[in-house]
Amino acid sequence: MSVPVLEMKAISKSFYGNQVLNNINLTVNKGEIHCLVGENGAGKSTLMNILFGMSVITDTGGYDGDILINGSSVAFNSPKAAIEAGIGMVHQEFMLLPGFTVTENIKLNREDTKPNVFSRVLGRKMETLNRKKMASDARSALDKLGMSIDEWVPVAGLPVGYLQFVEIAREIDKENLQLLVLDEPTAVLTESEAEQFLTVVQRLADSGISILFITHRLDEVMAVANHITILKDGELVRSGRTGEFTIAQMAELMVGRKVETSGRISSEKREKAKTKVLEVRDLAVDMPGERLRGIDLDVYEGEILGIGGLAGHGKIALANGVMGLYTSRGQVRYQGIDVPLNNPREALNLGLAFVSEDRRGVGLVLEDSIANNIVLTSMQTQEKFLKPGPLKLKDQKQITAHALESIERFDIRCTGPEQIVRRLSGGNQQKVCIARAFTQNPKLLFVSEPTRGIDVGAKSRVLELIVELNRMGVTVVITSSELAELRSISDRIAIIYEGKLSGILAPDAPDVEYGLLMAGKSLEEVGIGERQTN
């Protein structure tokens, strides 16, 4: 047996006295796909950040233990050192510069250059960028991933699914890559895209690159992993070859109790309501890469309406358009009142709430506390959590009490309501986003990718909470890349194809029908005939 590409030995780490990793051992061989699974906050990202020399680690006192690459001991004190050793990483949060183009991001700090008069004297740093070569490299990396997006558009405003592919394109463009860390790369991808992505990962592994892969989708683990390591609360609970576990066992080891996987959460068939709360007419939304090209849709009072479709077809744009976040045309009426488009403030004032798929972009204020993040929107648009009086002082007591309640309700793993959000694990940040929307007490709630990055145990909890809110009279429009998730709680599911409504299906409609609508075929066309769902 040859020397492993990576060995991590007895790794421990604590943040400000809070131990988050304890004596972790991990070995990855050449060309192996090693999956790392565990609950939100188990320490997966922290372990990977240690490997990659991230400043969160070095600035908080480093770590204990040894790391060996190809048998020789290393200690990366910066990402630069890790990159030079042939390690690549797709981080849980996007690491793309919004003002740079797709090409510039893919080639960031690995730009192709050509010499000029000055560079001959002043050194390589003064060489001119070879934009043509950069663009063609970027193009071929994107093509390998089956991405048709233009390589010269700026990254700002691209939908999150695209950002993810751009990140992956950046990594596969690296020539000296020998170990690739993927921290939840598939969280925002639809099943078919994730599948496509996994084939790419498999191909990379076959070409000899080792992969460390973090995901909360356990079926993906089963599909590609050679080896699995399970973390819980910073401890290694089990490590073994893929064949040694079933999905259910894996989930149980992660969470520490039996987990019910999928299945329908709200099982009762409900009477369809008669009143329309939201009427969308000919809505076009100019969201780059997710354009909506004129859609008519009614949302009925008290229902849960699912919005599905492949990435790039515009499903995400619906909520963003109605909420005024992207330039839109058309008409939206909420309870008979015209919703002014392109005006987020007005939409919030009308009692609409939104959990964005882009939690860092429009969701969270990272440097602020959990408590303040949870109450922020309610405080701004509804003047809740303020002391009576003209000064509008914050009612800290009420805020803390509410935050504590939310932390409990959403099972946010943290040190307390005052912890700043940046210091939460990715999945726990997502829970804060959802808690904020719930706090608004909306009449109509839009949630996009609510379980993105959330572990198997907490996932059904989040979905249950959405159903619970719905049963209290809140109409919900849920957008998700995971069809199974939509089918588990929705009353109806609208499928978007190429910016248009492709059709509406019942949650228990057969898979083929979903497949057809997502591929842009109408059901009549193939002789199935529209069902009585609309």
Added chain:
Amino acid sequence: MSHVKKFVARNAVPILFAIVCLLGVYYAKMPGQFLFMEIVKRMARNSFLVLSLIIPVVAGMGLNFGIVLGALAGQIALILSTHWEWAGIGGLALTALLATPMAVVFGMLAGTVLNKAKGREMITSMVMGFFANGIYQFVFLFLVGTVIPFENEALRISTSPGLRNTVNLSRIRGALDNIWTIQYGFTKIPIVTFLIIALLAIAIWAFFKTKLGQDFRAVGQDRHIAGVAGIQTDRNRVLAIVFSTVLAAWGQIIFLQNIGTLNTYNSHEQVGTFAIAALLIGGASVTRATIGQALMGTFLFHLLFVVSPSAGQAIFGSAQVGEYFRVFVAYGIIAISLALHAWRSKSLVKASMEEDVSA
């Protein structure tokens, strides 16, 4: 229609100033020839300094008073060159050469300090400017002639310590401007000076097409992400400041060869404020600045400067009011844009929501 709207929204500040300037020009009723002469002179004098601010802004270090340190380096070199009686364009070039290593050292010091005060670069660099000014005053007002022997009639009055208040730079006055001029009406246009400014503009433009320029842009957008990509952010930031102090040193030398006298203790004082104000008036922000904005801003700012006394006289019956107005404008614009910037980064969520809409 929406294109026009977007254009106006993006360029609100320069448009507003253009209108104020037009009003000023209208009320001041200055002869066009005179106005043209003043503007040409001031553009030649100041553009270089304003351009020297672009690099640190793009590298994410904000509107930086680091250029004050550069200006000081330029002045120290000028004092020495006067002492050694360097003259003409050769003397001027030698002076610039002499200023360069000093500006590099100052820039490295400033950059190192600013790396310890990330996110607060503007105020830190301002304080640093004051501090450097203090040392400069101490050296040239007190040490020179007492601790440091320095005998030179042109520079010192031998009965008291320190340099003279004003130093006549007659040996290099106009050394650059007068190499080649074109007469247009009353105005002598200093062609070589403008060529040098054009050269700098092209150099900055070309610089941002190099690997190092790209690194600066990346660091300016997001330090963290640039760092994760393996770019050495702190080093790049220091380098950006060094570039700007060196350019500012040269800029100050060009400025003073045009003026012809060095106000030993005040010439550098307003360099930072005025350059920053000009850049902001051109439509730049704390995080974005282009060559066009720098040049447009220099033009508008100095147009306002020229016309405001007469306009003040015409409108308020007092030239003094006009004088106040232009100082008020210079500081006011800085204060407002800083407040705007702070407000934007505070209400992150709102800002990003609104930006999305306008994008």
